[in-house]
Amino acid sequence: MPSEVSKPYISETQTSELLERVFGLAVSRLSPLPSYDDQNFHAVVPGRGEFLVKVTNTEDSCNAELLEAQTRSMMYLQEQGLPVPTPLLTRDGDIMSLQSIDCGSGDCKYMVRVLTYLPGIPIAKIPSSPQILYEAGRSAATLDKVLQGFEHPSLQSLHRENFIWNLSNIPLLESYLDALGQEPTSKVVKEVIQQFRDKIQPNLGVFRKCEGAGSCLPNLLD
Numbered sequence: 001m002p003s004e005v006s007k008p009y010i011s012e013t014q015t016s017e018l019l020e021r022v023f024g025l026a027v028s029r030l031s032p033l034p035s036y037d038d039q040n041f042h043a044v045v046p047g048r049g050e051f052l053v054k055v056t057n058t059e060d061s062c063n064a065e066l067l068e069a070q071t072r073s074m075m076y077l078q079e080q081g082l083p084v085p086t087p088l089l090t091r092d093g094d095i096m097s098l099q100s101i102d103c104g105s106g107d108c109k110y111m112v113r114v115l116t117y118l119p120g121i122p123i124a125k126i127p128s129s130p131q132i133l134y135e136a137g138r139s140a141a142t143l144d145k146v147l148q149g150f151e152h153p154s155l156q157s158l159h160r161e162n163f164i165w166n167l168s169n170i171p172l173l174e175s176y177l178d179a180l181g182q183e184p185t186s187k188v189v190k191e192v193i194q195q196f197r198d199k200i201q202p203n204l205g206v207f208r209k210c211e212g213a214g215s216c217l218p219n220l221l222d
Contacts, residue, residue, distance in 0.1 A: 006058040008039040008110050009103045015041055015053060022090050022097050023114050025051070034122075042117060050117035052085055061098065061111040065154035071095050071113065073158075076150045082143070085115035159209060168204055170196040 010018075012030045019025040025045045033040035033052070038060075041053040060066060072095075077084045087095040096113045126132055164172050170193055180186040 007035075007037050008055045008057060008101070008108075010039055010055055010101055010110070012041070014101060015043075015055075018099060018101070018112065019043065019053065019114065022099065022112065023088060024091050025088075025114070043114070050119075051088060052115040052117045054113045054115060055101075056111040056113070058108050058110065061109050063157065064098070064111070066157040066160075067096060067111055067113075069152050069154040069157050072152050073147060073150050074115070077143070077146060080146045080149075082146060083118060085118055088114040088116070168209075171201070 012032075016027045016030055019027055025043065025048065027043045028046050029044040030053075031042045033042050037057045039055040041055075043051045043053050045051065056067060071087055074084050075086050075095075078086045089095060090097050096111050098109055098111050100107045101110055102108075123132070123136060160166060161169075162172065163169060164176075173189070174193055177186060177189065180189065
């Protein structure tokens with residue numbers, strides 16, 4: 001997992017200048033969006049619409065194959081009729097651009113993408129119900145089924161070892177249990193991890209790997 005140091009902290013002024021210079025976008029409003037290890041903005045461009053600006057952390061920015069595969073998979077999903085963000089090309093016709101930016105501690109390299117913006121409410125902000133959980137599961141299954149037809153030379157880069165968002169790495173979450181303190185959910189999480197270790201981990205070799213289900217997170221922006 002990328003360290004806290006690798007997360008970008010780019011100002012709105014820097015971001016607006018970058019968007020005009022690299023993507024040809026004259027932004028009228030720029031608002032920060034939630035993020036985990038990247039930095040995200042909601043950009044409004046008169047006459048062009050709304051966009052999601054994604055500045056990737058320094059660690060993942062070094063892995064162009066990974067980001068290429070991620071972005072191409074979104075383009076594939078849109079081609080198959082799914083409502084997903086897709087990239088806006090740079091002035092040079094690229095789907096992303098590696099930029100050297102000073103966030104206050106010297107220049108660092110960050111991969112920048114501009115994606116179409118999909119308005120909506122993050123699932124984490126919706127009261128949970130059986131119907132909501134069913135719809136979330138059905139969406140994840142549809143995503144996985146469609147992605148079975150996706151092919152790319154760098155597809156294997158999506159299967160990262162020791163990556164906590166990879167569902168096959170559930171036991172790695174044990175190092176974060178202290179964050180739960182004495183909350184009642186702590187016991188449940190420990191039991192789930194142990195069941196995974198006892199029943200699932202020995203049989204991982206017989207399961208088909210999914211390309212997208214591990215990305216069905218509560219806010220879907222990281």
